[in-house]
Amino acid sequence: GQQLNQSPQSMFIQEGEDVSMNCTSSSIFNTWLWYKQDPGEGPVLLIALYKAGELTSNGRLTAQFGITRKDSFLNISASIPSDVGIYFCAGRSPGTSYGKLTFGQGTILTVHP
């Protein structure tokens, strides 16, 4: 089946630093999504991408849909303590129906004040 490789697995940064994480797939996707999961909660959608090359921002977050359709990245600028959590990429492949998403392994982000 499809696999998503998300990296890095974890990051320890100082408040104010920028963060970058990415996902690569063994096959093409037609949708890329980025989620954040806080402790004890379900993942919450941050950004959705639908076209190759698309670059979308949501506040301090920016994500891009790779030109090859096999990768995506998420950047967080000027990190703050509340950015702590697990970030997941997810993708939907062509011909997949009923919202079936494949998730990456997650990036655990720790921000030191």
Added chain:
Amino acid sequence: DTAVSQTPKYLVTQMGNDKSIKCEQNLGHDTMYWYKQDSKKFLKIMFSYNNKELIINETVPNRFSPKSPDKAHLNLHINSLELGDSAVYFCASSQEQLPSGYTFGSGTRLTVV
């Protein structure tokens, strides 16, 4: 007001027991899902229902039986619980053609002892 609500939040039970987790969504979505998140935080889809019809069954043991009495509810019944069933189970819903509307519940932490 909660969009996707699942109960209970925590469930501790002995091996061999049968238990159920309930999920309800008030978003008017036509598709609902169950995901399992293991101890490494990996999210994997288990089931998907579209308008009460089973669409996805991802090689889940038949001890797990989803039931959808209507399109706003998707319950998960687990028979003969095993230690390896311990995980966090997330319910989610979406409108099939709009993956950006994928909304997760806050999870049920199942511990089998």
